[in-house]
Amino acid sequence: MPVAAEWGACMHLAISLNIAATDGQTILDFGQISSVVGQAEAAGVDMVVFSDSSDGPSSSPFEATTLLAALATVTDRIGLVAGASTLAHQPYNLARRFASLDIISHGRIGWNATLAQNLREAANFSRPEGFSDDDFRRRAQEFIGIVQGLWQGWDADALLFDQKAGRFHDPDKMHLLDHKGEFFSVRGPLNVARSPQDAPVLVMSDLAEADLDFASRAADVILIEEQSAEAAEATCAELKRRALAAGRKPAALTALLTVAMGSKPDAARLRTLLGLNGCDGLTLALPADVAALENFADRVLPELRRHGIAGQGQQGAMLRAHLGLGGAK
Amino acid sequence: MSPRQMKLGLFLWATGHHIAAWRHPKAHVTAGIDIDHYIQLARTAEAAKFDMIFCEDAAGLREANVNIASQTSRSIGFEPISLLSALAAQTERIGLVSTASTSYNEPYGLARTFASLDNLSGGRAGWNLVTSASPIEAANFGATGLRPHADRYARAREFATVIAGLWNRRAAGHDGESFSVRDPLDIPPSPQGAPVMVQAGASDDGKDLAARTADVVFSAAQTFEDAKAFYDDLKGRLAAYGRQPDDVKIMPGVAPVVAATEAEARAKHDELQELIPDDVGVALLSSYLSISDLGRYPIDGPLPELPESEGMKSRQALVVEQARRDGLSIRGLARYFAGARGHWRLVGTPTQIADELQARFEGGAADGFNVMPSWFPGELDAFATLVVPELQRRGLFRKDYEGRTLRAHLGLKRPF
Numbered sequence: 042m043p044v045a046a047e048w049g050a051c052m053h054l055a056i057s058l059n060i061a062a063t064d065g066q067t068i069l070d071f072g073q074i075s076s077v078v079g080q081a082e083a084a085g086v087d088m089v090v091f092s093d094s095s096d097g098p099s100s101s102p103f104e105a106t107t108l109l110a111a112l113a114t115v116t117d118r119i120g121l122v123a124g125a126s127t128l129a130h131q132p133y134n135l136a137r138r139f140a141s142l143d144i145i146s147h148g149r150i151g152w153n154a155t156l157a158q159n160l161r162e163a164a165n166f167s168r169p170e171g172f173s174d175d176d177f178r179r180r181a182q183e184f185i186g187i188v189q190g191l192w193q194g195w196d197a198d199a200l201l202f203d204q205k206a207g208r209f210h211d212p213d214k215m216h217l218l219d220h221k222g223e224f225f226s227v228r229g230p231l232n233v234a235r236s237p238q239d240a241p242v243l244v245m246s247d248l249a250e251a252d253l254d255f256a257s258r259a260a261d262v263i264l265i266e267e268q269s270a271e272a273a274e275a276t277c278a279e280l281k282r283r284a285l286a287a288g289r290k291p292a293a294l295t296a297l298l299t300v301a302m303g304s305k306p307d308a309a310r311l312r313t314l315l316g317l318n319g320c321d322g323l324t325l326a327l328p329a330d331v332a333a334l335e336n337f338a339d340r341v342l343p344e345l346r347r348h349g350i351a352g353q354g355q356q357g358a359m360l361r362a363h364l365g366l367g368g369a370k
Numbered sequence: 371m372s373p374r375q376m377k378l379g380l381f382l383w384a385t386g387h388h389i390a391a392w393r394h395p396k397a398h399v400t401a402g403i404d405i406d407h408y409i410q411l412a413r414t415a416e417a418a419k420f421d422m423i424f425c426e427d428a429a430g431l432r433e434a435n436v437n438i439a440s441q442t443s444r445s446i447g448f449e450p451i452s453l454l455s456a457l458a459a460q461t462e463r464i465g466l467v468s469t470a471s472t473s474y475n476e477p478y479g480l481a482r483t484f485a486s487l488d489n490l491s492g493g494r495a496g497w498n499l500v501t502s503a504s505p506i507e508a509a510n511f512g513a514t515g516l517r518p519h520a521d522r523y524a525r526a527r528e529f530a531t532v533i534a535g536l537w538n539r540r541a542a543g544h545d546g547e548s549f550s551v552r553d554p555l556d557i558p559p560s561p562q563g564a565p566v567m568v569q570a571g572a573s574d575d576g577k578d579l580a581a582r583t584a585d586v587v588f589s590a591a592q593t594f595e596d597a598k599a600f601y602d603d604l605k606g607r608l609a610a611y612g613r614q615p616d617d618v619k620i621m622p623g624v625a626p627v628v629a630a631t632e633a634e635a636r637a638k639h640d641e642l643q644e645l646i647p648d649d650v651g652v653a654l655l656s657s658y659l660s661i662s663d664l665g666r667y668p669i670d671g672p673l674p675e676l677p678e679s680e681g682m683k684s685r686q687a688l689v690v691e692q693a694r695r696d697g698l699s700i701r702g703l704a705r706y707f708a709g710a711r712g713h714w715r716l717v718g719t720p721t722q723i724a725d726e727l728q729a730r731f732e733g734g735a736a737d738g739f740n741v742m743p744s745w746f747p748g749e750l751d752a753f754a755t756l757v758v759p760e761l762q763r764r765g766l767f768r769k770d771y772e773g774r775t776l777r778a779h780l781g782l783k784r785p786f
Contacts, residue, residue: 103489104486106455108486111455140449144405166479166551169545200403209445210446212440
């Protein structure tokens with residue numbers, strides 16, 4: 042029996058890193074970020090989630106998907122997840138970026154589709170009036186469906202590489218999407234090969250009540266906002282119930298409870314949370330603060346490693362394997 | 371003052387620029403899914419002191435006919451901004467330039483992405499502006515089809531103005547025909563201030579936009595006269611925008627096939643030409659001419675009269691002129707074109723190739739060249755080990771980097 046059982050068997054562990062510094066916060070450079078990610082990888086953390094924008098004025102040297110590409114070349118096992126908004130991207134471009142990242146990282150990428158409308162983004166992306174909540178929700182769902190469809194455009198055995206016969210790929214194994222919807226029209230296919238892990242992991246966060254059915258049906262991972270252990274247990278049970286109702290196995294959906302890590306992280310509190318909540322694991326939200334990050338890396342990660350609490354990554358190098366997920370829907 | 375030296379870009383393209391490159395026995399056939407292949411190419415180019423590597427891009431397949439497409443390696447590959455961001459972490463000096471479309475992006479998003487690449491690389495990023503002429507791409511971004519040339523350029527002009535304003539930290543706020551942007555950029559400037567702006571459009575609209583906003587211009591020219599005419603035309607447009615001739619570097623494409631002897635170089639070239647299936651060559655030519663049915667004309671007959679297209683106006687003129695001048699059949703032109711896609715092809719010894727490059731550089735037809743190896747890694751290795759040392763020996767190319775940013779390599783001023 043692994044030591045992990047002490048703290049809660051098969052718990053998944055993610056960290057989320059807010060790289061957008063607001064006034065008075067330190068701007069993290071690439072060395073500082075890759076150092077924290079490297080230590081999390083050594084401790085067996087399943088994945089690190091980067092947010093990409095905030096509602097208010099903030100500053101970071103990096104946009105999240107470009108940061109992920111650079112980090113992919115200096116890490117080997119840890120999953121890398123970036124937030125990218127449905128307001129700031131076109132579905133074809135976003136699907137392509139993440140598909141490409143997944144090949145660069147050898148199957149360790151996830152897309153965090155935030156389901157809340159960011160009005161600051163709307164104002165900077167030629168949508169000064171934004172969308173009504175209803176329109177935004179329908180548009181986001183259509184967007185996410187297109188991205189998932191584009192990720193399935195090439196069969197796993199489509200590439201032949203047959204130099205002698207002059208057949209690079211099998212045209213019957215490349216599929217048009219031909220999507221014509223309320224907000225988008227996308228023909229496809231993607232001009233990036235299929236993901237090594239079948240498809241990048243689809244993460245969703247910032248869910249409203251009205252998003253729960255969709256998220257339970259479509260997401261691989263749902264990040265649940267911080268709440269009491271009792272409330273989290275109820276939320277996770279509800280998500281799994283809806284996943285089941287949508288015809289999925291509850292294990293196909295990984296629900297992670299967010300826990301904010303202050304500047305003085307408390308390993309004992311973590312132990313309690315890991316034991317008590319009814320979720321599949323935790324996302325530890327780290328502040329964009331060098332001292333707090335060092336504290337976390339020096340005190341919490343070794344503790345996690347000692348107790349074998351993180352380390353599901355041993356199951357395989359790809360993110361879907363870390364999380365015990367099957368192939369994409 | 372040190373003598374003027376030429377700028378060199380390495381134009382990356384998976385297995386190589388030749389349409390049949392992927393069939394070469396020593397080509398890296400899985401290039402489009404192998405990041406280590408690209409890291410190796412970037413390091414070769416950096417060791418040879420190239421100014422930059424450059425990635426072309428299209429947000430869609432390059433060939434509509436699925437049977438033709440399946441005989442080429444061009445339907446899959448890395449998305450270039452993620453590719454270059456990965457290469458940024460694996461290189462130290464070389465510039466990293468990617469194409470991105472003004473038709474299928476928003477300026478605030480692209481400003482952020484390239485500013486981030488610029489920071490990841492310590493000031494080595496560049497953006498090649500394209501307006502995207504392909505109906506295949508258009509179908510991935512809405513049902514309305516390809517917009518007319520003039521509309522695309524109107525949007526591109528506004529896009530370039532907005533993105534330059536964001537990068538150069540000018541007063542925020544833009545409310546225009548195509549875009550509205552409220553806030554300043556939320557990403558701080560890199561050591562080179564702002565990404566380098568590159569363009570390649572050779573139509574009248576394209577040249578005017580380049581004269582107004584570009585730091586580097588890529589071009590395609592077969593003959594010295596064509597190259598010189600383009601160079602003089604573009605540099606002549608700068609004064610109207612308050613710019614000096616040296617503010618823009620003009621770098622025509624060149625597709626070299628180099629070997630120790632001329633016979634060996636010719637043999638290498640012929641080997642690749644033989645690997646082009648006729649239907650693939652004709653389809654590629656049709657695509658660049660922006661017509662869909664070249665296959666219905668006799669393959670050994672002349673090129674038919676063509677209507678002017680809404681796609682690549684300037685490229686079309688170049689190809690048609692080439693065929694008329696050399697009296698080529700469709701098959702002949704298709705094969706010729708497939709080798710370098712309308713760019714300048716040089717087959718010969720290191721001395722012959724250096725002579726030709728020197729003549730255009732010193733004759734006022736180029737500030738440098740965008741090098742397009744026919745297949746990777748072989749022809750890049752050959753250029754790096756045979757031609758680059760010859761250029762260095764003649765004092766025409768740097769022996770080491772003078773600076774750390776792309777602007778420093780190119781001798782460009784910081785924008786602010």
